[in-house]
Every structure is written in structure tokens, then in C-alpha cells.
Amino acid sequence: MEKKWWKEEVIYQIYPRSFMDGNGDGIGDLQGIRSKLDHLEELGIDIIWLSPIYQSPNDDNGYDISDYYDIHPEFGTMEEFDQLLNDIHARGMKLIMDLVVNHTSDEHQWFEESRTSINDAKRDYYIWKPGKNGGPPNNWRSFFGGSAWELDEKTGEYYLHLFTKKQPDLNWENPKVREEINEVLRFWLEKGIDGFRMDVIPLISKRLEFADAPQPSFNEVVAEVYSNGPKVHEYINGMYESVIKHYDVMTVGEGPGITKEVGLNYVGHDRGELNMIFHLDHMFLGHGPKGKFDPVNYGWPEIKKIFKDWDEAMGDSGWISIFLDNHDFPRLVSRFGNDQEHREASAKLLAVLILTHRGTPCIYQGTEIGMSNVKFNDINQYKDVETLNFYTEFTEAGTDPKKFIELVHEHGRDNVRTPIHWTDGKNAGFSEGTPWIEVNPNYKEINLTEVKSRKDSIFYFYKEFLKFRKEQPVLIYGSFDVIEEPSENLYVYKRVLDAEEMLIILNHSDEHSPLAFNLDGYSKIQNNMENTMEKVLLPWEARIYKRINS
Ligand code: TEU
Ligand code: CA
Numbered sequence: 377m378e379k380k381w382w383k384e385e386v387i388y389q390i391y392p393r394s395f396m397d398g399n400g401d402g403i404g405d406l407q408g409i410r411s412k413l414d415h416l417e418e419l420g421i422d423i424i425w426l427s428p429i430y431q432s433p434n435d436d437n438g439y440d441i442s443d444y445y446d447i448h449p450e451f452g453t454m455e456e457f458d459q460l461l462n463d464i465h466a467r468g469m470k471l472i473m474d475l476v477v478n479h480t481s482d483e484h485q486w487f488e489e490s491r492t493s494i495n496d497a498k499r500d501y502y503i504w505k506p507g508k509n510g511g512p513p514n515n516w517r518s519f520f521g522g523s524a525w526e527l528d529e530k531t532g533e534y535y536l537h538l539f540t541k542k543q544p545d546l547n548w549e550n551p552k553v554r555e556e557i558n559e560v561l562r563f564w565l566e567k568g569i570d571g572f573r574m575d576v577i578p579l580i581s582k583r584l585e586f587a588d589a590p591q592p593s594f595n596e597v598v599a600e601v602y603s604n605g606p607k608v609h610e611y612i613n614g615m616y617e618s619v620i621k622h623y624d625v626m627t628v629g630e631g632p633g634i635t636k637e638v639g640l641n642y643v644g645h646d647r648g649e650l651n652m653i654f655h656l657d658h659m660f661l662g663h664g665p666k667g668k669f670d671p672v673n674y675g676w677p678e679i680k681k682i683f684k685d686w687d688e689a690m691g692d693s694g695w696i697s698i699f700l701d702n703h704d705f706p707r708l709v710s711r712f713g714n715d716q717e718h719r720e721a722s723a724k725l726l727a728v729l730i731l732t733h734r735g736t737p738c739i740y741q742g743t744e745i746g747m748s749n750v751k752f753n754d755i756n757q758y759k760d761v762e763t764l765n766f767y768t769e770f771t772e773a774g775t776d777p778k779k780f781i782e783l784v785h786e787h788g789r790d791n792v793r794t795p796i797h798w799t800d801g802k803n804a805g806f807s808e809g810t811p812w813i814e815v816n817p818n819y820k821e822i823n824l825t826e827v828k829s830r831k832d833s834i835f836y837f838y839k840e841f842l843k844f845r846k847e848q849p850v851l852i853y854g855s856f857d858v859i860e861e862p863s864e865n866l867y868v869y870k871r872v873l874d875a876e877e878m879l880i881i882l883n884h885s886d887e888h889s890p891l892a893f894n895l896d897g898y899s900k901i902q903n904n905m906e907n908t909m910e911k912v913l914l915p916w917e918a919r920i921y922k923r924i925n926s
Contacts, residue, residue, distance in 0.1 A: 377692045377853055382571075382626035382651055384852050385422035385470070386731075386842060387738040391703040392429055392451055393437055394795050395741055397807035404795070404806070406452035406460050412798075413463055415824070419744055419835075420842035423470045423626070425573050427703055429457070433483050435542040436520075436761050437793075439474075439575060440481035444560040461568060470570035472626060477557050478576045479543040486556075487544050494531050500550045503536040504528075505586065515588045516601070519667075521765040538579060538602060540761055548580045548611050561619040571626035574650070577612060578634050578642070581605030593665040603633025609641060612649040621648065628697055628736075629653045632660075636689035643694040652695040652736055658682045659705050668787040669766050669780065676884050679712070680858070680867050687734055687856045698735035700726055701743070706791045708740075710749035714886060714916065720746055721916035724837045724904035725882055728918040731845050732871065732880045734856040739838070742796050745824050746834040749791040750816040755781060759813050760789045797823035837904065844902065850876040865889040866913065877923035883913035897924050 390409060398407025406429065416424065429451045431443035438448065447454050464471045480487060490498040505513040505525070512525035512534050518541075525534040526541040536545045546553050561572070579602050589601040612629075620627060629642060631653040642650050658679055664670035690696055700708035709715045713722025723746045730737045752758060755767050755777065763784050771777050784790075790813060797819040798805030804819035816822075827833035845851050854871035861868050865885035871878045879898055883889045891911045902920035907913070 378645055379853070380651070380695075382423075382736060383695060384846075385736065386420075386845075387423045387425050387472075387628075387697065387736060388416060388419070388421035389425045389427065389702055389738060389740045391427045391741060391793060393427075393812060394793050394806075396796065396798070397809065397811070398452075400808040401450070402807050402809035402811045403450050405450065406447070406456040410456075410460050410463055413467060413469075417467050417469065419839055420846075421469070421739065423472060423570065424464060425472050425628075425738070426474060428474045428476055433481055433542065435481065435540050437759075439476050440479070440483075440540070440543045441476055442481040442483040443485075445563060458567070465568070470626075472571040472573055472628070473564055473569050474575060475561070475572040476575040477546065477560070478579045479537065479539060479545045482542045482544055491528050491530060491535070494533065500547055501553050501556075502544050503547050503582065504531070504533045505536070506533055514586050516586075517589075517594065517597070519594075519598075520762045521769040536582075538576075540765070545582070546580070547582075548607070549582075549584070554611065554614055558615065558618045561615060565619065565623045565625060569625070571628070571651075573654075574627060574629045576632055577629040577650070578603040578608055578631055579605075580611055581608035594667045595660050595663055598660075599633040599635055603631075604638055604641075609647070609649060612642065613647070616648045626651050631655045636685050639686070639689050639696070640694045643690070643696070645693055645695075652697050654697050654699060654702070654738070655686060657686070658700075662787075667766070669770060669783045671783065671787065676867065677864065683733060684858050690734075696735045697738045698730050698733040699738040699740070700730060701740050701792060702738070703740070703792055704789050706787060707747055707749050708743060709746060710791070712884070715748035718886065718916045719748065720834050721905055722884075723834045725884065725916045725918040727834070727838055727841060728880065728902075728904065728920070729867070729882060731841055732851055732869075732878070732920065734854070734871070740792060742792075744835050744838045745797055745827055746822055747797060747816070748818065748822065749785065750794050750814075751785045752790075752814065753781065755784075757814055758784060758788065758790050760793065763788045763790060799823055799825045841902070848876075848878070849873055850878050854878070859893060862892050863889045866891065868893060879921040879923070881913065881919045881921070883915065883917045886915045888915065889913045895921065898922065899924050 393404045395404040396408030396412050398405050428438035429447055430441045431446045431448050432438045432440050447457050461471055486498050486501045489496055490502050512523045516524035518524045520540050524538050527534050537543050583605055589597045591597045627650045629650040634655050643652055661674045661678055662671050664672040700712055708726050709723040713726050767780055770780050794816045795806035795811050800820045800823050803811055804815045827835040850871050850873040854873035857870055859868040865883055866889055867882040869880055898921035901922045904918040
């Protein structure tokens with residue numbers, strides 16, 4: 377398997393709006409990030425993925441870009457960006473930016489020109505269609521509810537927006553659009569950044585017949601209608617050949633709709649496309665026909681199958697990132713762990729899972745503190761456009777508002793967008809001003825000061841495990857094989873590289889669970905709790921063994 381720096385390092389995602397406010401206006405910013413680089417360096421992460429900081433009207437908190445070449449004043453100035461990048465590099469860390477090029481903001485100059493007239497020079501920067509039978513051109517729905525088409529009164533045509541109506545999709549068929557994006561790539565790479573996270577990159581090639589989507593479930597529509605379009609690889613390879621291959625940088629694609637069957641087409645080492653992807657199969661688990669607020673049951677059997685299938689699909693020729701949450705999905709300890717009586721133990725077990733699978737781990741801000749989901753009781757406390765759009769859609773269709781709020785507690789994106797808990801002081805030490813979104817009331821108990829006061833806390837578990845992982849090539853380049861166990865509560869797998877063998881045993885349940893595996897010849901080298909019973913794992917107990925003869 378090829379050795380690459382981006383296979384050996386660990387990503388930490390910063391959602392700047394909620395990370396740290398440096399100037400007291402209640403909004404996280406670049407100054408705030410700079411003030412916390414000691415924390416990140418101590419933690420031991422290598423690559424910072426920064427969610428968008430460009431000019432934006434913030435309809436989707438920066439994922440609606442109105443100027444790719446300037447920093448949003450709420451976050452700071454280009455000079456402050458340059459200082460931040462220098463500080464990050466001076467500490468031996470790297471920075472990758474969030475590239476959102478499936479769509480722009482409707483306040484981008486390109487769209488403002490495009491919508492002025494059917495004959496405007498930039499009309500074909502976007503996707504305009506006449507209506508059909510008095511309505512939109514087809515039945516496509518937005519990720520954020522409602523039709524994916526918006527009628528523009530001025531020219532009487534509809535424009536496509538797979539996300540909000542303030543996020544018009546770019547027309548990648550247009551070579552001028554592709555060249556504009558290449559310019560954006562060059563601009564940021566010339567500033568010395570270390571790569572890009574590419575937002576919804578499998579969506580950029582549209583099926584040009586724009587036929588109705590027959591699939592009943594939105595997840596199927598995403599995979600079969602919106603993603604993996606006819607020219608998606610041509611376009612991604614185009615960015616690589618024109619710009620990216622000329623720099624020693626890393627690219628990771630966000631992959632809604634990328635199934636394990638097509639994964640290698642995006643990340644195969646010989647493809648000249650992306651280095652890795654964040655596939656979303658485990659993230660979209662539980663999303664019913666109408667999406668995340670129409671939930672269906674799932675459990676660890678499905679989660680473990682997805683990890684196993686994806687590792688098999690990648691083999692030695694592809695690569696993925698390993699993650700369990702980000703700014704779009706609930707906090708991992710609440711979704712996959714037990715954020716009540718087993719919060720720290722389950723958080724540590726999930727850390728072991730992320731850091732011992734084959735792939736580049738990605739840790740979301742606040743996970744190292746043990747932060748969990750928030751439960752606001754009033755819809756007006758929520759800010760996320762996805763939540764607010766679906767609140768309207770569902771309650772207008774008859775869902776009890778209280779019931780919907782409970783769904784938001786479980787599935788809403790603001791769970792991971794409340795301010796980071798640095799201390800138990802005012803606003804959890806995030807801001808001297810009024811935070812743009814309320815702080816999770818549990819900051820009094822869960823905060824960085826508290827976890828740094830205990831050597832057995834989740835913070836030090838991450839810090840020590842990240843250091844341990846760096847010294848274990850078997851956890852980076854080793855093979856991955858699942859070991860079947862009679863107990864459904866256990867997830868057992870081994871990593872092998874030459875004579876090195878590591879065995880990982882996770883009890884992802886609230887129960888004591890019997891272990892069948894014969895441990896003769898193995899010695900325990902890591903665990904997240906003390907337990908004298910060798911063949912019974914305690915709730916949320918994680919263990920790592922090394923084979924003695926290795
Ligand atoms: O997310 C797109 C996506 O596939 C989902 O994660 C989506 O956000 C939704 O939560 C699924 O239910 C990317 C960005 O990560 C997200 O923050 C943006 O809102 C979206 O694209 C549009 O840019
Ligand atoms: Ca600020």
C-alpha cells in the first residue's frame with residue numbers, strides 16, 4: 377500500500393462560528409481559533425479542516441458562498457487568515473479549507489448577473505429551466521425540504537437548488553464555470569493551504585434529461601439521481617489535472633450518494649481524483665423516506681456492516697476518512713454511545729473505534745471534551761435552516777410541533793453547532809458577548825477546564841491515544857479483518873502489518889458481554905477502564921491487545 381502523509385495524520389474539524397469568539401460579538405472567528413492553537417497542538421491533531429469562512433449571507437452558515445476570494449467580516453480579515461495559516465504551519469500542523477462548488481449563494485455576483493436576463497452572459501453559469509404544467513420542471517426535492525426548483529419571476533424560468541433556494545446549483549457543463557473554480561483553487565493553494573474538503577462533490581454533474589425521480593426514499597434519490605452523474609469523474613479529474621496535482625496537498629470529498637460500489641471511482645490511487653472521501657452511509661442510517669426527520673430504526677449490526685463493507689471495497693487501492701460525526705450530524709456520544717450514565721466510557725470507546733480503523737480519522741470540535749447533544753424546547757432557539765425548513769414543512773403537514781422538537785433533539789444539526797465549552801464560566805468561556813446560538817446548559821459539568829483536571833478524562837484519553845497511534849504503523853497501514861463473536865454487543869477486529877498484529881475489542885452496549893475469542897498469545901496494551909474479568913467485557917469497555925509473538 378502506498379505511504380502518504382495524509383494517511384498517517386488525524387483531521388480535526390473546526391466549525392468556526394461556534395469554536396471561539398475572539399472579539400466579543402458572540403460569533404466564533406479567526407482570532408478565536410488562533411487563541412486555541414495551543415489546545416489543538418497539545419491534543420496532538422495534525423490537520424485542521426476549517427468549515428467555510430468566505431463571504432456569505434449565512435443562509436446555510438457559510439455553505440452559501442457569495443465571494444470565494446474574501447473572508448467573511450464576521451470571521452475576520454484576509455490578513456488574520458494569513459496569520460492563522462502561518463501560526464498553524466509554525467506549529468507543524470496543516471490547514472484544509474472547505475470548498476463549496478456545487479452551488480453558490482444567490483447573492484454571488486455570478487447569480488445576480490445570471491438572473492437578470494435569459495440572454496445574460498452568465499445565464500449558463502446556473503441551471504435554468506422553463507416550468508412544466510404550471511409548476512417546476514420535475515419532482516426533485518431539496519435536501520432541505522420543498523421543491524429543488526425556484527421560480528424567478530423576472531425571467532419566468534426556474535433555477536435548480538438542491539439545497540436552499542439561496543444556494544443555486546452551478547452548471548458544471550459550462551467550461552467557464554469549471555475555469556472559474558480552477559481559479560478559486562489556485563488562489564487558495566497559492567496562499568499555502570494544504571488541501572480541500574470538497575462539499576457534496578458527487579452532485580456536481582447533473583443528469584441532463586432532468587427526468588422525474590421515481591425513487592420513494594430520499595436516500596435513493598440522492599444516490600441514483602443527484603449523485604454520481606455522467607461527468608462527475610471528468611469534472612473532478614479536471615480539477616486535479618488543471619490545478620491540484622501541481623501541489624503537495626490533500627483532497628477529501630464529502631460523499632452523499634457515493635456507495636461502496638462506486639467508491640473507488642473517486643479515490644482509487646490511480647484515478648487522479650480525490651485522496652479520500654467522507655462516505656455518509658453510516659451517517660444516513662436511520663433516515664427514512666422523507667429524510668432524517670422521518671426516522672427508521674437501525675443498530676450496531678448495520679453500523680458494523682458498513683465499516684466492514686467499506687474497508688473491503690477500498691482494499692489496498694483506495695482510502696476513506698473514519699468519522700462518527702461532523703457539523704451536520706448529532707454528537708457521536710449521544711448518537712452512537714450513551715451520553716447519560718456511560719458518557720465518558722462510551723466516548724472513549726468511540727475514540728478507539730475512530731482511531732483504530734483503516735482510514736484517516738476525523739475528530740469534530742468538542743469531541744475531545746465529551747460534549748453531547750443539546751435539548752432546546754423552543755423552535756426559536758434553533759438556527760439551522762435544515763431544521764427550521766423541515767419544522768415548517770412537517771408541522772404544516774400535521775406533525776405535532778412538540779413531536780418535531782423531539783426529532784430535532786435526536787437528529788438536528790444544531791446539536792453539534794452550540795458553542796464549545798472551554799470553561800464553566802460565562803457562556804462556557806466561548807464569548808464575552810451573546811452567543812449567536814445558546815450554549816448547551818450542561819457546560820457547567822462538561823467543559824475543557826473540568827476534563828483537564830482529571831487524568832482519566834476523555835481529553836487525556838484522546839491526547840494519549842493520538843500519541844500512541846502515531847507510533848503504530850499497524851494502525852495506519854495494517855489490514856483490517858472483523859472477527860465474528862457470538863455476542864451482538866461486541867465489535868472485534870484485528871489489524872495486521874507484517875509481524876505486527878493488534879486486536880481491538882469493543883463492547884458497544886450497556887451490558888456485561890461475554891467474549892469467546894481465545895486470548896492466548898495476546899497481551900493487553902490499551903483499555904478505557906479497569907476490569908479483572910478477562911472473558912467478560914463491562915459496558916462500553918474497549919480493549920486493545922498486541923499478539924505476543926509479534
Ligand atoms: O452537507 C450535505 C449533506 O449531504 C448532508 O450532510 C446534509 O447537510 C444534511 O444534513 C443531510 O441530512 C454539505 C455540508 O456539510 C452541509 O453543512 C451543507 O448544508 C450542505 O452540504 C450544502 O452545502
Ligand atoms: Ca467574533
